[in-house]
Amino acid sequence: MSMTERRTEPVGLCFFLLLIAIAPPARSEWLMGGEAAYKYNDNLSLAQQGRDIESGNSLNLRFSPGYHFQATNYTGLTLNADLQADRNFGFTGLSQAAGGVSMDLFHKFGIGREVPWMRAGISTDWHDYANNQRDGWQFTAGISAGKRFSDHWQTTISYQFEAYRADKSVDIPALYILGIEGDAFDTDAHLLSINTVYTVNYRLSLIAGFAKHLGEVTSTTRRSSNIFDASDAITPDPVFGTDRFAYRIDANTNIFSFGISYALTGNVSLNAGYEYRDSNASHGLAYTNNIFSVNAAFRY
Amino acid sequence: MPAGRLLIAAVAILLCAPLSAAQLTVIVTNRDGQPLANSVVTVTNDAGETMDRKPGTEIVDQINKQFVPYVKPVYVGSSVNFPNSDNIRHQVYSFSPAKRFVLPLYKGTPARPVVFDKPGIVVLGCNIHDWMIGYIYVSPTPWFAKTGDDGRAVIANLPPGSYHAKIWHPRMHTREEETARQFNVDKNNNAELTWSLELRPEIRPRRAPVGGGMGGYP
Numbered sequence: 001m002s003m004t005e006r007r008t009e010p011v012g013l014c015f016f017l018l019l020i021a022i023a024p025p026a027r028s029e030w031l032m033g034g035e036a037a038y039k040y041n042d043n044l045s046l047a048q049q050g051r052d053i054e055s056g057n058s059l060n061l062r063f064s065p066g067y068h069f070q071a072t073n074y075t076g077l078t079l080n081a082d083l084q085a086d087r088n089f090g091f092t093g094l095s096q097a098a099g100g101v102s103m104d105l106f107h108k109f110g111i112g113r114e115v116p117w118m119r120a121g122i123s124t125d126w127h128d129y130a131n132n133q134r135d136g137w138q139f140t141a142g143i144s145a146g147k148r149f150s151d152h153w154q155t156t157i158s159y160q161f162e163a164y165r166a167d168k169s170v171d172i173p174a175l176y177i178l179g180i181e182g183d184a185f186d187t188d189a190h191l192l193s194i195n196t197v198y199t200v201n202y203r204l205s206l207i208a209g210f211a212k213h214l215g216e217v218t219s220t221t222r223r224s225s226n227i228f229d230a231s232d233a234i235t236p237d238p239v240f241g242t243d244r245f246a247y248r249i250d251a252n253t254n255i256f257s258f259g260i261s262y263a264l265t266g267n268v269s270l271n272a273g274y275e276y277r278d279s280n281a282s283h284g285l286a287y288t289n290n291i292f293s294v295n296a297a298f299r300y
Numbered sequence: 301m302p303a304g305r306l307l308i309a310a311v312a313i314l315l316c317a318p319l320s321a322a323q324l325t326v327i328v329t330n331r332d333g334q335p336l337a338n339s340v341v342t343v344t345n346d347a348g349e350t351m352d353r354k355p356g357t358e359i360v361d362q363i364n365k366q367f368v369p370y371v372k373p374v375y376v377g378s379s380v381n382f383p384n385s386d387n388i389r390h391q392v393y394s395f396s397p398a399k400r401f402v403l404p405l406y407k408g409t410p411a412r413p414v415v416f417d418k419p420g421i422v423v424l425g426c427n428i429h430d431w432m433i434g435y436i437y438v439s440p441t442p443w444f445a446k447t448g449d450d451g452r453a454v455i456a457n458l459p460p461g462s463y464h465a466k467i468w469h470p471r472m473h474t475r476e477e478e479t480a481r482q483f484n485v486d487k488n489n490n491a492e493l494t495w496s497l498e499l500r501p502e503i504r505p506r507r508a509p510v511g512g513g514m515g516g517y518p
Binding site for chain 2: 035072073076108111113263266267273
């Protein structure tokens with residue numbers, strides 16, 4: 001058993017046992033959610049220069065069993081185990097399995113379908129990539145608030161802090177380029193977003209959203225002094241080729257998203273979405289992404 | 301009394317009894333001709349006559365995070381129990397003018413039923429599960445019924461006379477008053493009325509996930 005496997009198992013198991021121990025049956029309920037998604041990203045490498053841009057598609061599976069504990073008439077707590085598997089078809093180094101836990105506290109400010117609500121959540125996941133240098137922990141903490149304005153419209157605003165810390169124990173060649181460190185996969189960022197759902201009817205919903213990602217991103221390039229100058233961390237990135245480097249940089253990304261959702265049953269939906277990402281970084285670096293996805297999702 | 305005369309009297313009663321009261325059969329469809337369940341028909345006597353009917357105790361259950369039945373007609377003054385057959389708690393409420401009430405989080409059956417003492421429509425919700433919607437139709441008249449999956453309902457034991465019938469459905473476009481129809485029944489004629497209703501799209505919070513299956517609950 002590797003060190004990475006030893007890290008994840010006891011933490012997740014203990015947390016889940018704690019869930020079962022503290023949740024009286026009458027006040028809590030088991031939940032289950034998941035999805036199977038296909039995604040296409042036309043700039044998987046987050047590259048600026050055309051020669052470095054790589055597109056790719058992937059299959060993503062997610063499963064999340066959990067407990068919901070309704071503490072009061074207005075406040076509930078949901079605890080989930082989050083399991084994920086991604087298979088990237090073009091760049092197998094990006095394939096991964098991930099597991100973690102999340103907790104959401106939900107509060108409604110009154111009784112009724114149109115009262116405002118608020119949610120606070122934290123999560124931690126271990127990501128095990130086929131390309132080991134990307135292995136690491138992801139942490140998120142965020143709050144959101146929303147309201148249903150009518151039978152048709154509801155809007156949610158959110159803030160989330162995201163941090164990723166790669167596993168430094170992975171044995172990769174240390175590389176210092178121009179005196180810059182190699183922890184290119186360690187990132188911190190803030191995500192602000194607003195999303196609106198328009199209910200056409202009970203089965204069909206339309207979704208639109210805008211988000212701003214502020215903080216560090218990891219992109220890919222061939223050797224480029226201009227890009228190296230702008231980076232605060234660089235490391236070889238064999239996922240996209242032996243001559244590629246992953247570099248970390250501060251960027252400001254605008255994300256526009258649109259989606260459509262169709263309920264097949266009371267618990268299962270089919271969803272399709274499109275996302276356009278426009279990133280601007282220091283030293284004039286910029287890149288865009290177009291991401292298409294379709295998924296089947298369920299919740300019980 | 302000799303047995304033969306008793307037999308004759310019993311047969312006479314059996315033959316004559318149905319002839320002193322009639323029934324109304326109602327058929328409700330949507331505009332595509334499909335039978336429409338959960339339509340409530342109410343009948344009022346044009347001469348103001350009524351029937352001696354005592355308000356009862358009815359039940360609206362919560363099963364698999366849904367109100368069952370979806371539409372429940374009750375006579376004004378009736379009590380309704382809201383048992384929770386799920387193994388989780390619900391919080392039932394209504395803000396309808398005909399009856400405002402809140403049952404705090406509970407499991408099992410609340411200690412007291414809720415009395416519906418004003419005619420009208422009462423829309424039920426659960427504050428934990430926003431997709432849960434139910435309706436209680438509080439009828440001012442003792443003659444009412446709800447259509448089944450076949451779109452049919454029968455109101456029996458109508459004394460001969462002139463009546464008006466109305467239809468209500470949670471999603472119908474027209475007002476209930478605009479659906480009124482006059483009909484007559486007597487000992488020789490039952491009545492049958494049909495309605496074809498145009499419905500609004502069903503719009504309410506969805507239980508199935510929007511976008512993806514993850515995230516907090518509800």
